[in-house]
Amino acid sequence: MKNGKWIDISQPVHDNMAHWPEDIPFSYELSFTKKQTESVNIGRMTTSLHTGTHVDAPFHFLDNGEKMIDLDINHFIGPCLVADVTSLKTITREALENLHIYGAERLLLKTLTVSSPNIFPKSVPCLTVDAVDFLKESDIKLLGVDVPSVDPLDSKELLIHHQLYKHQINILENVKLDHIKPGKYELAALPLPLEEGDGSPVRAAIRVPD
Template sequence: MTQAKWIDISQPLTNKMAHFPGDTPFNYALTYTKEQTGSVNVGQITGSVHTGTHIDAPFHYDSNGKTVDLLDLDIYIGEAVVLDVSYTDKITADTLKQFDLSGVSRVLLHTSLPNNPERFPDQMPELDPSIAAFLNENGVNLIGVDMPSVDPPESKDLTAHHALYQHGIFILENLMLDDVDPGCYELIALPLAIDDADGSPVRAVLRPID
């Protein structure tokens, strides 16, 4: 039997991609060309660790929280369910109660925000902090969203971040889910092993589970 192919749900890292207002934009450039070195091209990248599809480590919003290098990799590998909540602009615990989350530990939300990596959105759907307790009660420890953040860009309180953190739920942001059908998948979204970092870009991929 032929195994289903992996689906890339990551934003491509390009010099045209949008970045969080005030943060460092992504840039790739050649430091040295093959003509200069006589053997190889050598590139360099600059940009925020929250560039494109990325994870937030607890240290991002809690100075005493774990950094990327201390996170359990099992959080980011395994079965996940993609839920379509694109019919609403406010996602609450009641929104999620219509779905069967039995045995699910990773939830990816396809929201009403269209995927457009080159444009930072003016407005995003709202994640009500009430989802944190509900997800925790159902054994979920990772939430992924197709938005730049689980909180509004202007937020200083970061109520959704902190509610999820207090309930042991880790955060994966800026997924590309417009063309992904709801259902069960195998997820791999590994952060880079960056010492003391508050976040990391990831290459997030899904494979359908029969």
């Protein structure tokens, strides 16, 4: 991989992409065609803010939490570490200690050997609360995962979401990392400035630092 070349780690966005079973699926249609307007095609989309590659705002799980426009965009740009944890079903403090993540600032966890963006998983690997505490101790400001949630898919308490929020660590979900080798990169994963948003779609990319 050449230095400076940005590599897309976003899930492709289309009508058949996976979504939370009871949530709104993504759909795209042309509202007006070039033939109708005599100048341009104009499309529109309908989607949950938590379909595909996206950022969670604290308002997603806290009624008084910050919304997308309140988040510091600097947390979504900068150095990051891609770490391979594909052998783990539970990501513990000890597992993170072995990754030597201090100084990474942003951590992307590769939990899948093969990404299947069109299939919603039955279960996902998750961090322990103690592991999240270690992220704070390591000065991590953003955690990214290649699955739909940092918590178990059937969780109502969302303990990991809340613990990440407690430590002011932003959440990036559904990145695509099966084609990425572990190592140090730069990340760009800017969410939209949605004034009322509990989440936002993201076009995420990484590159090898110069």
